[in-house]
Amino acid sequence: MKLLKDRGLPFGVSTCYTGMNVDSVSSEEYFDKLIDCGALFAWFFHYMPVGNDASPELLLTPDQREEMYHAIRKFRSTKAIFTLDFQNDAEFVHGCIAGGRHYLHINANGDVEPCVFIHYSNCNIKDTSLLDALKSPIFQAYHDNQPFNENMLRPCPMLENPEILRKLVAETGAKSTDLQSPESAEHLAANVINMQLAGKREQISCGMRDRRKRQKKPDADSLLQEYAERMIS
Numbered sequence: 001m002k003l004l005k006d007r008g009l010p011f012g013v014s015t016c017y018t019g020m021n022v023d024s025v026s027s028e029e030y031f032d033k034l035i036d037c038g039a040l041f042a043w044f045f046h047y048m049p050v051g052n053d054a055s056p057e058l059l060l061t062p063d064q065r066e067e068m069y070h071a072i073r074k075f076r077s078t079k080a081i082f083t084l085d086f087q088n089d090a091e092f093v094h095g096c097i098a099g100g101r102h103y104l105h106i107n108a109n110g111d112v113e114p115c116v117f118i119h120y121s122n123c124n125i126k127d128t129s130l131l132d133a134l135k136s137p138i139f140q141a142y143h144d145n146q147p148f149n150e151n152m153l154r155p156c157p158m159l160e161n162p163e164i165l166r167k168l169v170a171e172t173g174a175k176s177t178d179l180q181s182p183e184s185a186e187h188l189a190a191n192v193i194n195m196q197l198a199g200k201r202e203q204i205s206c207g208m209r210d211r212r213k214r215q216k217k218p219d220a221d222s223l224l225q226e227y228a229e230r231m232i233s
Contacts, residue, residue, distance in 0.1 A: 001013070001037040001038060001039065002037065002038075004038060005037060005038030010040050011038070011039060011040065012039055012040055012041035012042055012043065013034055013039045013041075013042050013043070014042070014043045014045065015042060015043070015044050015045065016044075016045045016046075016047055017044055017045070017046060017047065017060070017068050018047040018058040018059075018060065019047070019057060019058055019059055019060045019061065019064055020057065020058060022060060022064045022067060022068055023067075025044070025068075026067055026068050026071035026072075027071075028075070031075045031079050031081065031083075032079075034081055035079060035080055035081050039081060040081065040082065041081060041082040041083065041084070042081055042082070042083045042084070043084050043086060044068070044072060044083060044084065044085045044086065044087075045086045045087070046060065046065070046068075046086065046087035046088075046159065047059060047060065048117040048158070048159060049159075049191060049192055049195055050117050050119065050158075050178075050183070050188065051178060051180065051181055051183060052181045052183050052187070053181065054191060054195075056194075056195040056198060059195050059196070065087075065088070068085070068088065069085070069088045069153075072085045072088070087155075087156065087159070088153065090152045090153070090155035091152040091153075094147060094152070095146055095147030095148065095149075095152065095155045096115075096142075096146065096147065096148055096155045096156055096157065098114045098115035098118065098142065099114040099115070099138075099139055099141075099142025099143060099146070100114070100134045100139050100142065100143070101142065101143070101146060103115075104133075104134075104139070105118075106125050107119070107177060107179065108179065109124070109177070109179055110124045110125045110126045111123075111124050111125075111177035112124065112125055112128075112130075112133040112136070112139075113177055114138060114139060114142050117158065118157075118158060118165065119176055119177045119178040119183070120138060120165075120169050120174040120175065120176060120177060120185060121136075121138060121174055121175065121177045122136040122137050122138050122139075122172060122173065122174050122175070123136045136172075137171075137172035137173060137174065138168065138169070138172045138174040140172075141168040141171060141172050142157075142168070145157075145164065145168065148160075148161045148164050149161055158188065158189075158192065159192065162188065162189035162190075162192040162193055163189060165185055165188070165189060166185045166186055166188075166189040168185075169185035170185065
């Protein structure tokens with residue numbers, strides 16, 4: 001970044017926020033550091049548990065995601081850097097932007113994918129035009145099923161709606177294009193759901209421990225109901 005700044009070249013940065021680093025990358029110190037380094041904009045990406053070896057401990061809790069949501073909006077209006085939140089800004093673009101709606105991804109092998117995080121495709125750019133790739137089954141399925149959720153804080157067909165991605169891949173015959181470790185959509189969806197359930201159990205457990213500090217008899221049923229309502233909203 002110093003090299004780019006010294007030569008007066010405009011640039012931005014990309015940051016992946018996880019359950020392990022969210023406190024650091026949502027801090028004012030981090031944003032000030034990016035500005036001092038000369039960055040003009042910053043893309044923030046929610047950790048995506050893609051791949052056979054995805055790390056469940058990196059997935060954010062709902063509280064951590066909310067923390068990032070508010071931090072980015074706060075500094076967007078107070079700091080001299082333009083920030084974009086790939087996951088939490090869906091309200092401004094009415095859902096997921098992938099699948100050719102506003103962007104797509106072509107991997108190093110030439111496979112045309114709906115998203116940089118969605119490694120499934122019906123075609124390769126070496127064998128087809130970009131226009132024909134957009135007409136391929138998986139891209140048409142994206143087009144026909146948008147938005148994947150009316151809740152704009154749950155826009156992704158993989159992270160928040162894994163059953164939808166599994167359905168789209170099955171119906172279109174798209175193949176895994178993961179160059180490192182091919183992963184079926186069934187495995188990915190099951191993995192995401194299991195990670196989310198594990199995260200919910202941990203957060204509920206933490207909530208119970210916190211509540212025990214404040215009262216002698218914690219109301220577990222009320223806590224579970226409170227958590228469920230927050231997840232739905």
